[in-house]
Amino acid sequence: MRIYYFFYSVFYFIKLAFKKKHYSIIFYAPHHFNRGKNSENIFFKDLLELCKMHNLSFLYLEEPDVYSNQKRSKTAIPFDFIYYLIVLFRKFMKSNSSFINDDKKIGVFLKKIFFTNITFDNYITISQSMLSFFNGVSPDARRFDLQHGTIHAAKKSYLYKGIVSNNLKENDVNLFLSGNAYRDILIKNDKSNYFYNHIQVIGISSVNAIVPSELNKNVLVSLQFTHDHSSDENKKIADSLEIQIKKEPTFHFYLKNHPRFNNEIDLSRFLSFPNVSLFSGNLKDSFDKCSFHLTSYSTVAFEASLQAIPTCFLQLDSIKMSIFNMQYNYPYYNYLLSDLYDNYSVCSLEVQVWAKQFYHPFCEDSFLKSLKNA
Secondary structure, three states: OHHHHHHHHHHHHHHHOOOOEEEEEEEEEEHHHOOOHHHOOOOOHHHHHHHHHOOOOEEEEEEOOOOOOOOOOOOOEEOHHHHHHHHHHHHHOOOOOOHHHHHHHHHHHHHOOOOOOEEEEEEEEEOOOOHHHHHHHOOOOEEEEEOOOOOOOOOOOOEEOOEEOHHHHHOOEEEEEOOHHHHHHHHHHOOOOOHHHOEEEOOEOOOOOOOOOOOOOEEEEEOOOOOOOOHHHHHHHHHHHHHHHHHOOOOEEEEEOOOOOOOOOOOHHHHOOOOEEEOOOOHHHHHHHOOEEEEOOOOHHHHHHHOOOOEEEOOOOOOHHHHHHHOOOOOOOOOOHHHHHHOHHHHHHHHHHHHOOOOOEOOHHHHHHHOOOO
Protein backbone atom coordinates (compact mmCIF):
# COMPACT_ATOMS: atom_id res chain seq x y z
CA MET A 1 0.00 0.00 0.00
CA ARG A 2 2.92 2.36 0.67
CA ILE A 3 4.04 1.86 -2.91
CA TYR A 4 0.62 3.01 -4.11
CA TYR A 5 0.81 6.28 -2.17
CA PHE A 6 4.37 6.88 -3.31
CA PHE A 7 3.58 6.54 -7.02
CA TYR A 8 0.33 8.46 -6.64
CA SER A 9 2.45 11.24 -5.12
CA VAL A 10 5.01 11.07 -7.95
CA PHE A 11 2.30 11.43 -10.58
CA TYR A 12 0.54 14.25 -8.70
CA PHE A 13 3.60 16.45 -8.17
CA ILE A 14 4.98 15.96 -11.67
CA LYS A 15 1.58 17.03 -13.02
CA LEU A 16 1.49 19.92 -10.53
CA ALA A 17 4.79 21.24 -11.87
CA PHE A 18 3.12 22.09 -15.18
CA LYS A 19 -0.10 23.60 -13.86
CA LYS A 20 -0.48 27.13 -12.50
CA LYS A 21 -2.52 27.16 -9.32
CA HIS A 22 -3.01 29.52 -6.37
CA TYR A 23 -4.24 28.34 -2.98
CA SER A 24 -5.38 30.39 -0.04
CA ILE A 25 -4.11 27.69 2.34
CA ILE A 26 -1.84 24.67 2.28
CA PHE A 27 -2.65 22.24 5.09
CA TYR A 28 0.09 19.78 6.04
CA ALA A 29 0.27 17.02 8.66
CA PRO A 30 1.83 13.59 9.27
CA HIS A 31 -0.70 10.80 8.77
CA HIS A 32 -0.55 9.63 12.40
CA PHE A 33 -3.00 12.45 13.16
CA ASN A 34 -5.77 10.57 11.30
CA ARG A 35 -7.53 9.57 14.51
CA GLY A 36 -11.18 10.16 13.66
CA LYS A 37 -13.81 8.00 12.06
CA ASN A 38 -12.98 7.02 8.48
CA SER A 39 -9.33 7.94 9.22
CA GLU A 40 -10.00 11.67 9.12
CA ASN A 41 -7.67 14.22 10.68
CA ILE A 42 -9.74 15.44 13.63
CA PHE A 43 -7.54 18.51 14.11
CA PHE A 44 -8.10 19.78 10.56
CA LYS A 45 -11.73 18.72 10.25
CA ASP A 46 -13.39 22.00 11.26
CA LEU A 47 -10.87 24.12 9.36
CA LEU A 48 -11.35 22.17 6.13
CA GLU A 49 -15.12 22.41 6.41
CA LEU A 50 -14.88 26.15 7.06
CA CYS A 51 -12.74 26.63 3.95
CA LYS A 52 -15.37 24.85 1.87
CA MET A 53 -18.13 27.03 3.36
CA HIS A 54 -16.25 30.25 2.55
CA ASN A 55 -14.89 29.11 -0.82
CA LEU A 56 -11.29 29.34 0.33
CA SER A 57 -9.08 27.28 -1.98
CA PHE A 58 -6.83 24.82 -0.19
CA LEU A 59 -4.47 21.92 -0.74
CA TYR A 60 -4.27 19.27 1.97
CA LEU A 61 -0.94 17.39 1.95
CA GLU A 62 -0.22 14.33 4.09
CA GLU A 63 3.21 13.23 5.28
CA PRO A 64 3.87 9.47 5.61
CA ASP A 65 4.85 8.06 9.01
CA VAL A 66 6.41 4.59 8.90
CA TYR A 67 5.91 4.20 12.67
CA SER A 68 2.16 4.77 12.57
CA ASN A 69 -0.58 2.17 12.18
CA GLN A 70 -3.18 4.83 11.37
CA LYS A 71 -4.82 4.59 7.95
CA ARG A 72 -4.10 7.19 5.30
CA SER A 73 -6.57 10.00 4.64
CA LYS A 74 -9.08 9.59 1.83
CA THR A 75 -9.09 13.33 1.11
CA ALA A 76 -5.44 14.38 1.47
CA ILE A 77 -2.80 14.32 -1.26
CA PRO A 78 0.09 12.01 -0.28
CA PHE A 79 3.33 13.99 0.12
CA ASP A 80 5.42 10.80 0.02
CA PHE A 81 7.48 11.58 -3.09
CA ILE A 82 8.54 15.06 -1.99
CA TYR A 83 8.99 13.93 1.61
CA TYR A 84 11.49 11.21 0.70
CA LEU A 85 13.31 13.62 -1.60
CA ILE A 86 13.67 16.01 1.35
CA VAL A 87 14.96 13.19 3.59
CA LEU A 88 17.48 12.24 0.89
CA PHE A 89 18.71 15.82 0.48
CA ARG A 90 19.09 16.17 4.25
CA LYS A 91 21.41 13.15 4.32
CA PHE A 92 23.66 14.47 1.59
CA MET A 93 23.82 18.09 2.69
CA LYS A 94 27.08 18.92 4.46
CA SER A 95 26.08 22.30 5.72
CA ASN A 96 27.48 23.99 8.79
CA SER A 97 24.20 25.84 9.25
CA SER A 98 21.17 24.65 11.22
CA PHE A 99 18.56 22.17 10.01
CA ILE A 100 16.24 25.17 9.68
CA ASN A 101 18.46 26.79 7.04
CA ASP A 102 19.08 23.43 5.36
CA ASP A 103 15.35 22.80 4.99
CA LYS A 104 14.85 26.33 3.66
CA LYS A 105 17.51 25.69 1.01
CA ILE A 106 15.83 22.41 0.05
CA GLY A 107 12.54 24.29 -0.24
CA VAL A 108 14.12 26.93 -2.51
CA PHE A 109 15.61 24.21 -4.73
CA LEU A 110 12.50 22.02 -5.03
CA LYS A 111 10.37 25.10 -5.67
CA LYS A 112 12.18 25.51 -8.99
CA ILE A 113 11.16 21.98 -10.02
CA PHE A 114 7.82 21.09 -8.48
CA PHE A 115 6.38 24.28 -6.98
CA THR A 116 7.31 26.87 -9.58
CA ASN A 117 3.68 27.27 -10.69
CA ILE A 118 2.16 26.94 -7.21
CA THR A 119 1.53 29.92 -4.93
CA PHE A 120 -0.23 30.09 -1.56
CA ASP A 121 -1.00 32.73 1.07
CA ASN A 122 -1.06 30.61 4.22
CA TYR A 123 0.56 27.42 5.45
CA ILE A 124 -1.01 25.52 8.38
CA THR A 125 0.72 22.53 9.90
CA ILE A 126 0.57 20.29 12.98
CA SER A 127 3.58 19.46 15.21
CA GLN A 128 5.59 22.14 13.35
CA SER A 129 6.09 19.78 10.41
CA MET A 130 8.00 21.15 7.38
CA LEU A 131 7.85 24.77 8.54
CA SER A 132 11.32 25.59 7.20
CA PHE A 133 10.79 23.73 3.94
CA PHE A 134 7.63 25.64 3.07
CA ASN A 135 9.27 28.85 4.25
CA GLY A 136 11.83 28.20 1.51
CA VAL A 137 9.10 27.44 -1.02
CA SER A 138 7.12 30.58 -0.22
CA PRO A 139 8.76 33.02 2.24
CA ASP A 140 5.89 35.53 1.86
CA ALA A 141 3.22 33.08 3.05
CA ARG A 142 1.94 33.35 6.60
CA ARG A 143 2.85 30.25 8.64
CA PHE A 144 0.76 28.69 11.42
CA ASP A 145 1.21 25.77 13.79
CA LEU A 146 -2.07 24.25 14.98
CA GLN A 147 -2.02 22.99 18.56
CA HIS A 148 -2.55 19.24 18.85
CA GLY A 149 -1.58 18.46 22.43
CA THR A 150 -0.43 20.06 25.64
CA ILE A 151 1.77 23.16 25.61
CA HIS A 152 3.65 24.38 28.65
CA ALA A 153 6.54 26.62 29.67
CA ALA A 154 9.15 23.86 29.46
CA LYS A 155 8.17 22.28 26.15
CA LYS A 156 11.32 22.77 24.09
CA SER A 157 9.52 22.79 20.75
CA TYR A 158 7.72 25.95 21.95
CA LEU A 159 9.45 27.53 24.93
CA TYR A 160 12.24 26.56 27.33
CA LYS A 161 13.70 28.65 30.14
CA GLY A 162 11.96 31.68 28.70
CA ILE A 163 13.50 31.25 25.22
CA VAL A 164 11.23 30.69 22.22
CA SER A 165 12.05 27.73 19.97
CA ASN A 166 14.30 28.68 17.02
CA ASN A 167 12.03 26.71 14.69
CA LEU A 168 9.14 29.02 15.55
CA LYS A 169 11.08 32.28 15.75
CA GLU A 170 13.23 31.90 12.61
CA ASN A 171 10.22 30.83 10.55
CA ASP A 172 8.04 33.61 12.02
CA VAL A 173 5.34 31.12 13.01
CA ASN A 174 1.96 32.03 14.47
CA LEU A 175 0.18 29.62 16.82
CA PHE A 176 -3.45 28.54 16.68
CA LEU A 177 -4.35 27.60 20.26
CA SER A 178 -7.40 26.00 21.81
CA GLY A 179 -7.81 28.24 24.86
CA ASN A 180 -6.71 31.35 26.75
CA ALA A 181 -5.07 29.35 29.55
CA TYR A 182 -2.45 28.01 27.10
CA ARG A 183 -1.94 31.49 25.69
CA ASP A 184 -1.41 32.96 29.17
CA ILE A 185 1.19 30.31 30.08
CA LEU A 186 3.29 31.04 26.97
CA ILE A 187 3.07 34.83 27.22
CA LYS A 188 3.81 34.84 30.95
CA ASN A 189 7.00 32.75 30.52
CA ASP A 190 8.29 34.28 27.25
CA LYS A 191 11.20 36.65 27.94
CA SER A 192 11.18 38.08 24.40
CA ASN A 193 7.42 38.85 24.11
CA TYR A 194 7.40 36.93 20.80
CA PHE A 195 4.17 35.11 21.59
CA TYR A 196 2.29 38.30 22.47
CA ASN A 197 1.79 39.02 18.75
CA HIS A 198 2.01 35.46 17.42
CA ILE A 199 -0.92 33.68 19.07
CA GLN A 200 -4.54 33.38 18.05
CA VAL A 201 -7.00 31.43 20.20
CA ILE A 202 -9.45 29.68 17.85
CA GLY A 203 -10.81 26.97 20.17
CA ILE A 204 -11.94 23.47 19.27
CA SER A 205 -15.17 21.77 18.24
CA SER A 206 -17.89 22.24 20.82
CA VAL A 207 -18.40 19.23 23.03
CA ASN A 208 -21.42 18.11 24.98
CA ALA A 209 -20.92 16.36 28.31
CA ILE A 210 -21.70 12.66 28.17
CA VAL A 211 -22.22 11.68 31.78
CA PRO A 212 -22.61 7.88 32.21
CA SER A 213 -26.18 6.84 33.06
CA GLU A 214 -24.94 5.63 36.42
CA LEU A 215 -21.67 5.87 38.32
CA ASN A 216 -19.46 2.85 37.71
CA LYS A 217 -15.93 1.75 38.56
CA ASN A 218 -14.71 1.46 34.98
CA VAL A 219 -11.45 3.31 34.30
CA LEU A 220 -10.18 4.35 30.88
CA VAL A 221 -6.36 4.17 30.91
CA SER A 222 -4.68 6.38 28.31
CA LEU A 223 -1.37 4.61 27.79
CA GLN A 224 1.68 6.59 26.69
CA PHE A 225 4.15 3.88 25.77
CA THR A 226 5.82 5.33 22.66
CA HIS A 227 9.31 5.72 21.18
CA ASP A 228 9.14 9.39 22.27
CA HIS A 229 10.11 8.15 25.72
CA SER A 230 13.32 6.43 26.70
CA SER A 231 13.16 2.77 27.72
CA ASP A 232 13.62 3.87 31.31
CA GLU A 233 10.73 6.35 31.09
CA ASN A 234 8.41 3.73 29.58
CA LYS A 235 9.40 1.28 32.32
CA LYS A 236 8.67 3.83 35.07
CA ILE A 237 5.22 4.50 33.62
CA ALA A 238 4.56 0.75 33.42
CA ASP A 239 5.70 0.14 37.00
CA SER A 240 3.54 2.98 38.31
CA LEU A 241 0.52 1.67 36.41
CA GLU A 242 0.97 -1.82 37.81
CA ILE A 243 1.12 -0.41 41.34
CA GLN A 244 -2.10 1.52 40.69
CA ILE A 245 -3.91 -1.57 39.39
CA LYS A 246 -2.90 -3.58 42.46
CA LYS A 247 -3.86 -0.72 44.80
CA GLU A 248 -7.42 -0.40 43.41
CA PRO A 249 -8.69 -3.99 42.90
CA THR A 250 -12.39 -2.97 42.93
CA PHE A 251 -11.95 -0.89 39.75
CA HIS A 252 -11.79 -2.33 36.23
CA PHE A 253 -9.06 -0.85 34.02
CA TYR A 254 -9.56 -0.56 30.26
CA LEU A 255 -6.20 -0.01 28.57
CA LYS A 256 -6.24 2.17 25.45
CA ASN A 257 -2.99 2.32 23.48
CA HIS A 258 -1.42 5.53 22.27
CA PRO A 259 -1.90 6.01 18.46
CA ARG A 260 1.87 5.59 18.02
CA PHE A 261 2.28 2.56 20.28
CA ASN A 262 4.79 0.10 18.79
CA ASN A 263 5.14 -2.61 21.46
CA GLU A 264 7.53 -0.55 23.59
CA ILE A 265 6.07 -2.37 26.63
CA ASP A 266 4.68 -5.90 26.80
CA LEU A 267 1.06 -5.37 27.85
CA SER A 268 0.63 -8.97 29.02
CA ARG A 269 2.02 -7.93 32.41
CA PHE A 270 -1.19 -5.91 32.93
CA LEU A 271 -3.66 -8.17 31.12
CA SER A 272 -2.79 -11.01 33.50
CA PHE A 273 -4.80 -9.18 36.20
CA PRO A 274 -8.52 -10.10 36.31
CA ASN A 275 -9.57 -6.43 36.51
CA VAL A 276 -7.73 -5.34 33.33
CA SER A 277 -8.91 -5.43 29.69
CA LEU A 278 -7.69 -3.98 26.41
CA PHE A 279 -9.97 -1.35 24.88
CA SER A 280 -9.86 -0.78 21.11
CA GLY A 281 -12.81 1.57 20.59
CA ASN A 282 -12.74 5.34 20.09
CA LEU A 283 -12.74 7.95 22.85
CA LYS A 284 -16.47 8.62 22.64
CA ASP A 285 -17.20 4.94 23.24
CA SER A 286 -14.79 4.89 26.17
CA PHE A 287 -16.43 7.95 27.73
CA ASP A 288 -19.80 6.21 27.44
CA LYS A 289 -18.37 3.19 29.20
CA CYS A 290 -16.10 4.63 31.91
CA SER A 291 -16.73 6.99 34.82
CA PHE A 292 -13.00 7.56 35.41
CA HIS A 293 -9.79 8.22 33.52
CA LEU A 294 -6.19 7.33 34.42
CA THR A 295 -3.00 8.50 32.74
CA SER A 296 0.54 9.75 33.25
CA TYR A 297 0.12 13.07 31.42
CA SER A 298 -2.01 12.47 28.32
CA THR A 299 -4.13 15.25 26.79
CA VAL A 300 -7.06 12.85 27.12
CA ALA A 301 -7.25 14.26 30.67
CA PHE A 302 -8.61 17.46 29.10
CA GLU A 303 -11.03 15.61 26.83
CA ALA A 304 -12.28 13.52 29.74
CA SER A 305 -12.70 16.63 31.90
CA LEU A 306 -14.77 18.31 29.18
CA GLN A 307 -17.04 15.27 29.45
CA ALA A 308 -17.17 15.73 33.27
CA ILE A 309 -15.02 12.64 33.82
CA PRO A 310 -12.30 13.11 36.47
CA THR A 311 -8.73 11.87 35.96
CA CYS A 312 -6.40 10.10 38.35
CA PHE A 313 -2.71 10.66 37.55
CA LEU A 314 0.13 8.19 37.92
CA GLN A 315 2.60 9.67 40.37
CA LEU A 316 5.92 9.94 38.50
CA ASP A 317 9.09 11.76 39.52
CA SER A 318 9.45 13.77 36.31
CA ILE A 319 8.92 17.44 35.50
CA LYS A 320 7.62 16.54 32.04
CA MET A 321 5.12 14.07 33.48
CA SER A 322 3.93 16.41 36.25
CA ILE A 323 2.70 19.25 34.05
CA PHE A 324 -0.94 18.78 35.05
CA ASN A 325 0.09 19.62 38.60
CA MET A 326 2.89 22.16 38.07
CA GLN A 327 1.59 24.04 35.01
CA TYR A 328 -2.13 23.35 34.64
CA ASN A 329 -3.20 23.20 38.31
CA TYR A 330 -5.50 20.20 37.88
CA PRO A 331 -7.84 20.45 40.90
CA TYR A 332 -7.60 16.80 42.02
CA TYR A 333 -4.10 15.89 40.93
CA ASN A 334 -3.15 13.90 44.06
CA TYR A 335 -6.46 12.09 44.45
CA LEU A 336 -6.73 8.31 44.26
CA LEU A 337 -9.50 6.66 42.25
CA SER A 338 -11.29 5.78 45.49
CA ASP A 339 -11.14 9.46 46.55
CA LEU A 340 -12.67 10.57 43.24
CA TYR A 341 -15.36 7.90 43.56
CA ASP A 342 -16.37 9.13 47.03
CA ASN A 343 -16.65 12.75 45.82
CA TYR A 344 -17.74 12.11 42.26
CA SER A 345 -20.50 14.68 41.73
CA VAL A 346 -18.36 17.58 42.98
CA CYS A 347 -15.20 16.42 41.19
CA SER A 348 -16.89 15.88 37.84
CA LEU A 349 -18.39 19.38 37.76
CA GLU A 350 -15.18 21.10 38.87
CA VAL A 351 -12.91 19.37 36.34
CA GLN A 352 -15.28 20.39 33.55
CA VAL A 353 -15.06 24.05 34.60
CA TRP A 354 -11.26 23.72 34.82
CA ALA A 355 -10.94 22.23 31.30
CA LYS A 356 -12.98 24.98 29.67
CA GLN A 357 -10.19 27.47 30.44
CA PHE A 358 -7.95 25.50 28.08
CA TYR A 359 -10.49 24.52 25.42
CA HIS A 360 -12.89 27.15 24.12
CA PRO A 361 -15.62 26.46 21.56
CA PHE A 362 -14.34 26.81 17.99
CA CYS A 363 -14.51 30.42 16.73
CA GLU A 364 -14.49 30.68 12.95
CA ASP A 365 -14.10 34.49 13.00
CA SER A 366 -10.84 34.21 14.96
CA PHE A 367 -9.54 31.72 12.44
CA LEU A 368 -10.54 33.66 9.32
CA LYS A 369 -9.22 37.02 10.62
CA SER A 370 -5.80 35.48 11.22
CA LEU A 371 -5.32 34.41 7.62
CA LYS A 372 -3.52 36.41 4.98
CA ASN A 373 -5.79 37.62 2.15
CA ALA A 374 -8.75 35.56 3.36
